[in-house]
Amino acid sequence: MRLTRSLEERLVNLYRQTKVVGGLFRSLGQEACAVGSAFALERRDVMSPLIRNLGSMLVKGATPVEVLKQYMAKGDSPTRGRELNIHFGDLTDRNFVGQISHLGDMVPVLAGIALSFKLRREPRVGLVYVGDGATSTGAFHEGINFAAVQRAPLVVVVENNGYAYSTPTANQTAAESFAAKGAGYGIPGVRADGNDVLEVYGTTRTAVARARRGEGTSLLEFMTYRRKGHAEHDNQSYVPAGEGERWAAENDPLDRYAARLLGEFGCEETELATIDAAVLAEIEAATDAAEASGFPEPSEALRGVYADPAAMPSLWYRGDKRAAVDKSERAAGAWGTFDG
Amino acid sequence: MAEITYLEAIREALAEEMARDPQVFLIGEDIGAYGGAFKVTDGLLARFGPDRVIDTPISETGFVGAAAGAAHMGMRPVVEMQFIDFISCAYDMLTNYVATARYRAFLPCPMVVRGPSGGYVRGGPFHSQNPEAAFLHTPGLKIVYPATAEDAKGLMKAAIRDDDPVLFFEHKYLYRRIKGVMPPGDHIVPIGKARTARAGTDVSIITYAATVWKSLEAAEILAAEHGISVEVIDLRSLLPMDDEAISATVRKTNRVLIVHEDTVTGGIAGEITARINETCFEWLDAPVRRVAAHDVPLPYAPALEDFVLPQTADIVHAVRWLAAY
Numbered sequence: 001m002r003l004t005r006s007l008e009e010r011l012v013n014l015y016r017q018t019k020v021v022g023g024l025f026r027s028l029g030q031e032a033c034a035v036g037s038a039f040a041l042e043r044r045d046v047m048s049p050l051i052r053n054l055g056s057m058l059v060k061g062a063t064p065v066e067v068l069k070q071y072m073a074k075g076d077s078p079t080r081g082r083e084l085n086i087h088f089g090d091l092t093d094r095n096f097v098g099q100i101s102h103l104g105d106m107v108p109v110l111a112g113i114a115l116s117f118k119l120r121r122e123p124r125v126g127l128v129y130v131g132d133g134a135t136s137t138g139a140f141h142e143g144i145n146f147a148a149v150q151r152a153p154l155v156v157v158v159e160n161n162g163y164a165y166s167t168p169t170a171n172q173t174a175a176e177s178f179a180a181k182g183a184g185y186g187i188p189g190v191r192a193d194g195n196d197v198l199e200v201y202g203t204t205r206t207a208v209a210r211a212r213r214g215e216g217t218s219l220l221e222f223m224t225y226r227r228k229g230h231a232e233h234d235n236q237s238y239v240p241a242g243e244g245e246r247w248a249a250e251n252d253p254l255d256r257y258a259a260r261l262l263g264e265f266g267c268e269e270t271e272l273a274t275i276d277a278a279v280l281a282e283i284e285a286a287t288d289a290a291e292a293s294g295f296p297e298p299s300e301a302l303r304g305v306y307a308d309p310a311a312m313p314s315l316w317y318r319g320d321k322r323a324a325v326d327k328s329e330r331a332a333g334a335w336g337t338f339d340g
Numbered sequence: 341m342a343e344i345t346y347l348e349a350i351r352e353a354l355a356e357e358m359a360r361d362p363q364v365f366l367i368g369e370d371i372g373a374y375g376g377a378f379k380v381t382d383g384l385l386a387r388f389g390p391d392r393v394i395d396t397p398i399s400e401t402g403f404v405g406a407a408a409g410a411a412h413m414g415m416r417p418v419v420e421m422q423f424i425d426f427i428s429c430a431y432d433m434l435t436n437y438v439a440t441a442r443y444r445a446f447l448p449c450p451m452v453v454r455g456p457s458g459g460y461v462r463g464g465p466f467h468s469q470n471p472e473a474a475f476l477h478t479p480g481l482k483i484v485y486p487a488t489a490e491d492a493k494g495l496m497k498a499a500i501r502d503d504d505p506v507l508f509f510e511h512k513y514l515y516r517r518i519k520g521v522m523p524p525g526d527h528i529v530p531i532g533k534a535r536t537a538r539a540g541t542d543v544s545i546i547t548y549a550a551t552v553w554k555s556l557e558a559a560e561i562l563a564a565e566h567g568i569s570v571e572v573i574d575l576r577s578l579l580p581m582d583d584e585a586i587s588a589t590v591r592k593t594n595r596v597l598i599v600h601e602d603t604v605t606g607g608i609a610g611e612i613t614a615r616i617n618e619t620c621f622e623w624l625d626a627p628v629r630r631v632a633a634h635d636v637p638l639p640y641a642p643a644l645e646d647f648v649l650p651q652t653a654d655i656v657h658a659v660r661w662l663a664a665y
Contacts, residue, residue, distance in 0.1 A: 021462050022640060073462075073641035081641030084464040101466035102429060103398050136397030137429070164398060165422075166374030172397045238373045298647035305636050312635050315604060317658040 001031040001197065001254050003279045004055035007064050010283050011071055015232055019291070021073040022084045027052040029195070029227035032253030033159045034129075035059055036200030037222070040208050041127060046113050048097045048106040050129040052159060052226070054086055061094035062086075064283055068290035075296035082304075103134035107143030107156060114152035114211075125211045127155040127204075132172050133164025135181070144219065148185040151216035155207045158219065159194060161226035166238040179221040187217045194222030195253040198260070225251070341522060347515040349489040349522065350380055350454075353496035354418060356526075358388050361416060364500055365392040367403050368420030377422050378456050378515060400429035404453065408438050408505075411451040416500055421455030424509060425469040438505045439480030452499045454508035457485070458550055458601055459633075459649055461513055464640035470549075470602035470633075475507055476579055476611065482531055483579040485509040487552035489520030491576055494529025502531060511550045518553070532577045534585035540571035543659050544589040546612055547599040548575040551650060555599055558655035566656075568663045578608055583615060590616055594625040595662045599655055604632035626665035631658045 008026050015024045027034060034055030041047055041060070049056045054067065069077035070088055078088035079098075089098035097113070099106050106128050114126035134140050135158055147154040158178040162169055175181060182189020188210075192203040200222055207218035225247040229236045236244070261267040302312045344352065358364045366381055372395040375382030385393040396403045400421065407417035421427045427434070434453065441447040459468035475481050482504055486492040492510065499506035537552055538559050545555045552574045559570035573589050575582060590596055596616060598609035609630040616628050634648045 021642060022464060075641070079640075081644050082465070082637070082639040084640045087464070101423075101464075102426060133398040136399045136402075138399070138401050139429075164369075165377070166370040167395055167397070171395055295643050296641050298643045301636060301639050301644040301647040302634060315631070315634055315654075316629070317631055317654045317661070319657075 001035050001055060001257065002276055003058055003064070003282070004031045004035065005254060006279050006283055007058075007067060008054065010287060011068070012232065014068070014072065014287070020071045022071075024071070024232040025051045025085055025230075026228040026232065027054055029247055029252065030159060030161055030224045031055045032197035032200055032257065033157070033194040033222045033224050036197040037127065037129075037157055037204040037220075039201050040204035041125065043095060045125045045127065045208070046091070046095045046097065046110070047126070048089075048099060048110050048128045049086065050099055050106075050131055050134070050159070051086065052131065052161065053129050056129065057086060057096055060096045061090070062088075062096070064286035065289045068286055069293060072290055073295065074290060074293045075300070076293050080300060081296035102139070104130060104137030104139035104143070106130075107134075107140045108146060109143075111143045111147035111150070111152055111154055114147060114154035114217075115150055117153050118150065118214075123212055125153045125155065125208050127157060127208070129157045129159060131164055132158060132160045132162070132169050132178065133167065135178055136172055144187075144217065145185055147217040148187045151214070153211035153214070154217045155204065155211055156217065156219045157204070158221045159224060160221055161224045163226050163230075163239075165230040165234070177221060179219060182219040185217075185219070187219055189219040189221065191221040191223065194224035195251050195256060197253060197257050224253075341524070343519040343521050344489060345516050346486075346489040346492050346510075346518040346520075347378065347380055349493035349520065350496055350510060351382070351384070352522065353493040353500075354381065355384060355387065357416075357497055357500045358384070358392060361500075363414060364416040364418065365394065365410075366418050366420065367394040367396060367407055369396055369398060369422045371395060371420050376420060378512060380510075381420065400426055401433050404430040404433045405437065407451045407453075408433070408441065408449050411449045411505075412441070412447050416450050418452045418454060418500060421453060423467050424455035424457040424471060425466050427453065427455065427471060427507075431474070434475070434481065434505075434507075435478045439478045441480075442504065443480060448503055449505045450503050452496070452506050452508050454496070454510060456512035456515070457509040458511040458513055459638050459645060460550060462640060462642060462645060463638075465637040468638045468645075470509070470600075472507070472509055472578055473602055473607050476608055480505070481579060482506040482577070483509070484531055484577045485511070485549045486576055487511070487514065487518075487537070487549055487574050489518055490522060490527070491529050491535070491574075493522055494527045495531065495576065497526070498528050498531050501528075506531065509549065513550050514553070529576065532580040532582060534573050534575045534577070534582035536585075536589075537572040537574040538570065540569040540593065542569045542593055543595040543597060543662050544571045544573060544593040545597045545599055545655065545659070546573045546575065546586060546589065548578065549601060551599045551601050554650065554652045555655055557652045558659065561652070561656050562659055566660060566663075568659060570659060581612070581615070583619070586612065586615065587620055590620040591623050594623055595665070596624070596628045597631060597655070597658050597662055598628065599631045599650060601633055601649060603635050604630055605635050607632050626662050629658055629662060631655055
């Protein structure tokens with residue numbers, strides 16, 4: 001959780017220095033949802049994060065340097081500059097699949113991944129994250145319904161953080177809870193405190209174990225709060241005054257866990273300080289590495305659309321030119337960064 | 341009259357039509373209290389109230405279908421796609437239901453689906469798309485894609501008043517960069533009419549949306565540095581397309597370049613080329629050529645995006661090739 005928060009804080013610095021090319025998405029206040037649930041998975045299990053699940057990816061083995069390079073559009077970023085922010089995955093080793101921007105689409109995809117485990121009799125589990133907003137999509141409904149019918153070993157996690165962009169949950173669903181929707185699909189629906197990392201872990205663990213036993217799909221709803229805007233440019237004008245501050249003061253997942261570590265579990269302050277220092281050192285080194293790496297070669301844009309051919313042809317008007325523009329046709333500062 | 345931006349021109353058109361006709365209402369994600377991802381509808385909730393500026397759940401199929409139902413009943417919904425990339429989620433509803441409603445069931449569907457489109461903004465593969473060609477192949481829809489602030493306003497007002505469904509593509513790169521002075525009064529730009537953005541005699545460029553501005557920039561360079569006089573036709577409407585304007589410019593210059601930002605294969609340039617071939621073949625002094633995006637999903641990194649998308653230098657190169665043919 002500390003790594004998630006500190007890495008995002010570093011990204012904010014880089015964003016302000018315009019080193020982040022596109023928008024920046026925070027998960028401040030939601031770290032326990034992401035981290036606690038991902039810890040319930042084994043390495044062989046496959047997870048699909050959403051935009052607030054940097055923490056889940058870090059638990060699954062994504063590294064800070066990958067995340068930084070990805071945001072900075074570097075040529076050796078996980079997607080080689082093709083995709084933005086945390087839209088990346090690794091299905092060969094660490095087992096997480098990158099999301100697309102179209103919300104809900106990953107639910108049927110993970111239903112299919114979980115189905116493949118069932119068909120091949122592999123004791124593996126799929127877990128897919130969505131926000132409160134994505135539950136309104138057709139893809140979410142079709143995916144979770146199909147997984148339920150197939151009794152696929154899938155855990156669907158709804159992170160209910162109060163807002164989808166500017167839309168409050170009350171405008172997203174008339175249902176009492178997202179967990180209640182489990183009944184409509186004939187699967188268990190469980191709501192838990194998303195800012196208690198141990199409760200998130202325990203709840204997810206139960207659902208994962210159930211899936212691994214072959215008992216099918218579960219729907220989990222974690223109650224949390226999105227303390228920053230949809231993206232860094234969003235000024236949250238639609239949020240009632242004091243709401244975010246109240247969550248920060250009274251229900252911060254890191255504060256809550258630290259209090260338990262120091263009290264219940266007998267940790268020393270110095271142990272936590274050592275962890276914080278190690279996290280900062282790791283981010284420092286990762287930032288240096290990410291800054292040192294270069295941008296992609298322009299003609300790399302043509303590679304990888306198909307397995308065969310390996311590259312698309314350059315169009316006729318380019319001749320043998322490698323770059324479209326020598327430097328840029330844009331006047332300095334005229335082309336802002338994208339914030340959607 | 342003061343200059344306003346392309347974005348403000350769209351907002352002005354929406355507000356004027358809402359004030360004129362109580363059947364007009366807006367529906368989409370985050371368009372009310374937040375005013376839309378790009379603030380196109382900013383202030384309209386306060387002015388017209390929540391019955392006419394309706395925030396929706398994330399359900400493109402749902403609210404496009406609901407708009408169709410309201411349109412059947414005589415209302416005039418204007419649907420916002422938060423990014424036009426998400427129109428794919430409503431593809432079924434638009435192509436199977438909305439586009440066919442009049443023909444198969446005599447049900448009018450006077451609705452507008454509008455949204456920020458296009459690249460050059462480092463938006464990556466899901467916030468940069470130009471999906472207009474996917475709908476050109478669907479009889480029953482109309483498609484407009486303005487390049488200027490004046491046309492953005494005039495076409496929006498025409499689209500809202502049109503008795504058939506209109507897809508209204510807005511270029512997000514132009515939103516705050518392009519400005520214009522609105523003509524006085526009830527400013528309507530008819531759907532289906534192109535405009536001559538620059539008159540010329542040697543080579544014609546047929547284009548629309550953001551590449552109109554790149555073509556104009558290229559035309560300046562070609563005139564100043566190469567002595568080539570370029571005519572730039574801004575289609576404005578893609579469906580129906582202004583065949584007369586296309587034919588007239590071909591007959592005038594006899595050399596044609598088609599420029600668009602969408603990918604080249606299956607793009608609208610292919611359709612335009614076919615029409616020229618069928619109606620103006622004997623007027624051509626050179627093959628019709630295309631400058632468009634490479635056939636790849638649009639990547640995020642600036643060097644990659646610049647490579648994939650058509651640039652001013654490409655247009656200059658292509659026009660020189662045509663002029664020398």
